[in-house]
Structures are given as structure tokens and as C-alpha cells.
Amino acid sequence: MPEGVDEMTNEEIVADTKTVAKSLETLHDKHSDILRSLTCVSEDQQLNNEEDRVRVLRKSIENLQLGLGEAQVIISLTNYLNAVEAEKQKLRAQVKRLCQENAWLRDELALTQQKLLSSEESVAQLEEEKEHLEFMSSIKNYESSEDKDISVEEESSAKQTSPTEQQST
DSSP states (O other): OOTTOOOOOHHHHHHHHHHHHHHHHHHHHHHHHHHHHHHHSOGGGOOHHHHHHHHHHHHHHHHHHHHHHHHHHHHHHHHHHHHHHHHHHHHHHHHHHHHHHHHHHHHHHHHHHHHHHHHHHHHHHHHHHHHHHHHHHHHHHHHHHHHHHHHHHHHHHHHHHHHHHHHHO
16 A cells, blocks of 8 residues: 555445445436437437447446446455454354353362362271271270170080089088
8 A cells, every 4th residue: 555545444435435326326327318318319310429428328337337237346355354354253252251160160070079089088088997996896895805705605514614613511
């Protein structure tokens, strides 16, 4: 772009293009009206000068139609580019949201893994305590049964010694 020429925004381009397109349509209509009025004149009444005017008008109408077509292409292209830009912005926002959600999920996963590790440690400790208590209980039961065996033996030996002592007396 040449220096000193400001860059136009898409909205300005579309607005200017629509304005030019309306002017071109008006000019096209005027040229078409003039051409119709010139062609209505019978062939034998036309002069060479009028034939030149008809040719120039037809060429002008073709150029006007070309300009109108180009204006429509510019407007359509600008609308398409605006739609693409809007979609791009939407996708960027969605990517940002997904990144935030991903970070949150990673934090939740780390927290859950810590809780799992803590729970596994607690379970292992409780199982160890349970085994220890079961062991202590079995020792107590064993000692208790030994004490019963000893007291049963003492009673039975006392009963056995008692009748022998009675006989000796």
C-alpha cells in the first residue's frame, strides 16, 4: 500500500462497496433506459453518431454489470472472511476453556491419587494392626488354655494325692 493510505476495515470496505454498487445499479438503469430509447427509433432513422452511442452504451452497460458482479464478490468474500474469523475466535475460546478444564482435571486427578495413596497406607496400617491384635489374642488364648491345663492338672494331681494321703493315715 502507498504511504499515507490508511488501511480500511472490513466493515468500511463492505459499506463503501455497497454504496458503489448502488451507484453502479443506478447508472446501469439509466444507461439501459437510454439504450432502450435509442433502439426504439427505427433503423432507418438512426445516424452513424447514434450507432456509436448505442455501441458505447452497450459497452458501458457490460462494464457496469461486471462492476456490480465484482462488488457482489467483494461483499460475499468479506462476509465469508468475517464468518471464518468469528468461527476462529469461537474455536480459540473453546480451546482456552478446554485447556482450563484439562488443568482442573489434572489437579483433581492428582488430589484423588493422593487420597488413594493415603487410603492405601491407612488400609495397610489397619491390616498390620489387625494381624497384631489377632496374634495377641491368639497368644492370650494360648496362655489362657495353658493356665486351664495347668490348673486342671493341679486339681487332678491334688485329687490324686488326696486319696493316697487318706490311705496312708
